[in-house]
Amino acid sequence: MQMTGQKLMSDEKRQAALDYHAKPIPGKLSVELTKPTETSKHLALAYSPGVAEPCREIAKDVENAYLYTGKGNLVAVVSDGSAILGLGNLGPLSSKPVMEGKGVLFKRFAGINSVDIEVDAESPQAFIDTVARIADTWGGINLEDIKAPECFEIEQALIEQCNIPVFHDDQHGTAIVTAAGLLNALDIAGKRLEDARIVCLGAGAAAIACMKLLVSCGARAENIFMLDRKGVVHSERDDLNQYKAMFATETSRRTLDDAIEGADVFVGLSGPNLLKPEQLQRMAANPVVFACSNPDPEIHPDVANETRDDVIMATGRSDYPNQVNNVLGFPFIFRGALDVRATRINEEMKVAAVHALKDLAREPVTREVLDGYGIESLEFGRGYIIPTPLDSRLLDRVSSAVAQAAVDTGVARKPYPAHYPLTSIKDVYGTP
Numbered sequence: 001m002q003m004t005g006q007k008l009m010s011d012e013k014r015q016a017a018l019d020y021h022a023k024p025i026p027g028k029l030s031v032e033l034t035k036p037t038e039t040s041k042h043l044a045l046a047y048s049p050g051v052a053e054p055c056r057e058i059a060k061d062v063e064n065a066y067l068y069t070g071k072g073n074l075v076a077v078v079s080d081g082s083a084i085l086g087l088g089n090l091g092p093l094s095s096k097p098v099m100e101g102k103g104v105l106f107k108r109f110a111g112i113n114s115v116d117i118e119v120d121a122e123s124p125q126a127f128i129d130t131v132a133r134i135a136d137t138w139g140g141i142n143l144e145d146i147k148a149p150e151c152f153e154i155e156q157a158l159i160e161q162c163n164i165p166v167f168h169d170d171q172h173g174t175a176i177v178t179a180a181g182l183l184n185a186l187d188i189a190g191k192r193l194e195d196a197r198i199v200c201l202g203a204g205a206a207a208i209a210c211m212k213l214l215v216s217c218g219a220r221a222e223n224i225f226m227l228d229r230k231g232v233v234h235s236e237r238d239d240l241n242q243y244k245a246m247f248a249t250e251t252s253r254r255t256l257d258d259a260i261e262g263a264d265v266f267v268g269l270s271g272p273n274l275l276k277p278e279q280l281q282r283m284a285a286n287p288v289v290f291a292c293s294n295p296d297p298e299i300h301p302d303v304a305n306e307t308r309d310d311v312i313m314a315t316g317r318s319d320y321p322n323q324v325n326n327v328l329g330f331p332f333i334f335r336g337a338l339d340v341r342a343t344r345i346n347e348e349m350k351v352a353a354v355h356a357l358k359d360l361a362r363e364p365v366t367r368e369v370l371d372g373y374g375i376e377s378l379e380f381g382r383g384y385i386i387p388t389p390l391d392s393r394l395l396d397r398v399s400s401a402v403a404q405a406a407v408d409t410g411v412a413r414k415p416y417p418a419h420y421p422l423t424s425i426k427d428v429y430g431t432p
């Protein structure tokens, strides 16, 4: 895949990004009408007096909200702005462009309507209470860019309090896509996840969830070195929260320099430019480097490729090959979950999504993807380990796998959708 860009964000690209958000109207999302509103008869149906009838029906049975309102295809994207991409805690309002962006991706790739909600909460409990009080309005809740360790408590409490899917995208969306990409990358490198020595830089929301899912896919916990700002997460540290402590290893290694020696895999979920070329040099043959921090990866892909010609390199960005980013997960995971009215998104649904993503990368790439990236060919291999977001087959493959897993594990409140397979987002309501 030919994608360019030595400097990650030139002044020109920076201005283009600002203009994109500002013009011709501010923001990236708008609300559209689904019913006619031209005449007084229409208004009498849409508003008073007609609107009273669905209100009465919902009062009789709350399930009727799915019949008479947009609830069933509506997801709240909720953040407190405490871990905006890799930019850190910039506060709720600064997170709004990212949350609108998630809404763009929900709509563009899975036909899901969403509203972004930026919560100014003084504590995790205040955040939980705020979201719990408005939960019934939505078909699902996508938590986004909430820092660790608070994100774990918040997600768990909301899962317990809500009977709709609550999903912290930075944890599970990222973990699903990372696992799919890593299984393929290791296969290409001629290695097995069970044997791979993994260094994970970062011990927050994304890192903890990624390593947990990798372990449930076959990685050995004793083969994982996790690092936070203080270095290797090891068993002699007494400053670890309960989530980091799950990955504390008995080791004398203390720094990234120590941990990286001979590693097969580097997963970066931390911050920019933290993996040095000299450290990449010391990894094992055919090293897999997922530098997933956004917008600036732990190592620039051009630097990584100049450092070693055997590196299998991925970032979280759209402008370099191998985009390991939760955009490949959350739209389709929610699509499948909403369509069977799942009460939660369980481990089986996540693993089903991993395999659907992994397997799709091994199929021939379609013309729409080649055209979307302005390239002539793309084949499963070092430069293509994971489907691209522009692959419209994701809608069917991932959503159907997730829906089936929900039905099979008893968390679906509706049967497997009769209107599947989905060939495009025009099919999402199952009506002609």
Ligand SMILES: NC(=O)C1=CN([C@@H]2O[C@H](COP(=O)(O)OP(=O)(O)OC[C@H]3O[C@@H](n4cnc5c(N)ncnc54)[C@H](OP(=O)(O)O)[C@@H]3O)[C@@H](O)[C@H]2O)C=CC1
Residues within 6 Å of the ligand: 082, 083, 084, 085, 086, 087, 145, 146, 147, 148, 149, 169, 170, 171, 174, 201, 202, 203, 204, 205, 206, 207, 227, 228, 229, 230, 268, 269, 270, 271, 274, 292, 293, 294, 295, 315, 316, 324, 325, 326, 327
């Ligand atoms: N590609 C993708 O799809 C995704 C990428 N990400 C990226 O992952 C990163 C982390 O996000 P998230 O988990 O939500 O945030 P969190 O705030 O929950 O976690 C950040 C983690 O990074 C660690 N960290 C930060 N700086 C350093 C450093 N200099 N050295 C070592 N560790 C460091 C922190 O260490 P400590 O615990 O000591 O504070 C913390 O453990 C972001 O850059 C984000 O863009 C996240 C989600 C999806």
Ligand SMILES: CC(=O)C(=O)O
Residues within 6 Å of the ligand: 084, 085, 086, 145, 169, 170, 293, 294, 316, 325, 326, 327
């Ligand atoms: C991609 C994403 O969700 C993040 O970087 O936070």
Ligand SMILES: [Mg+2]
Residues within 6 Å of the ligand: 085, 144, 145, 169, 170
């Ligand atoms: Mg995020």
